Amino acid sequence: MHELSIAMSIVELAEEESVRRGGAQINAVHLKLGALSGVVSEALLSSWEMASYDTELRGSRLVIEKVPVVVYCPACDAPRTLESIQHFICPVCKNMVSQVIEGRELQVFAMEILE
């Protein structure tokens, strides 16, 4: 369980961004969360209130966009989206695939601010 410390890092990042933009009030933080990030979205969401409580972000929302794993399949010579992280198998040609293109994201990609 490291989601609380991850949530605190997100709060810190958002606060820095807010300061950089002249102290804008933040309504929501939008996060890209890869299936291979090692972070569980439900645990992160339930940590959000506690992590943001004593900060400028109190009352804000954490909006999580889940990113599935996209791999490069050499046999198809194309990117393919995995159906499950338990099966690194190309959904089209059924060959083993290992080159991850997307799915490790743990990134704040946007914020909703009031101005």
Place this chain on the structure above:
Amino acid sequence: MSHELQPRLIEVRKNVLRQNDIVARELRQHFRDSGICVVSLVSSPGSGKTAFLEKTLARLRTYFRVAALVGDLATENDAARLARSRVPVKQITTGTLCHLEAAMVRTALDDWNVGELDFLFIENVGNLVCPASYDIGEDLRLVLLSVSEGEDKPLKYPTIFNTADLAVITKMDLAEAVEFDLAAAERNIEQVRPGMPVMKVSSKSGRGMEEWLQFLASARKSHLQQYAHS
């Protein structure tokens, strides 16, 4: 004039763990410049990381200059055990933190000259979840799985297996007693991390240790060649 505030979506695009990633990148560069091969170990608690490392250090020190960092929530027991192999060992106690971060590794290495080493081993906190998110600057990440844990561990913790470079199945001397299905375990590892090499070892009987040490020596060689070319 109305001053009602309007919501607006702004782009940020910043990685949450960027601080850790920056430190990890700096560490990796430092390790490369120093010509040292850094190997980390992750596994669940009780899978035999420390015993495996103890045997590895004791045998490797004949041929190489080796040292180890060991992470735990509390106690210095593991460092004391590893020190028996008579190589420099330092304990990192994380307190309540369930994983090592790059900055902890950097701090622990503050008073060590890594340029005097050939290998550095970093034993992470026993945990198959959290260490997956944190790069600590290592060249090689080992994931250990003991035969008594069950063959489906890779399927239950695919993320950590997917971040590893080598899987080590430990306590092979107990395989028969616990009816361990080696083929199933290897299949499951292949399914979550196709192409990852798998080693079968027993720290107690010494089985597979020779092969492991040879793997390490050639991994180091290819790392050094790679740095020389880059």
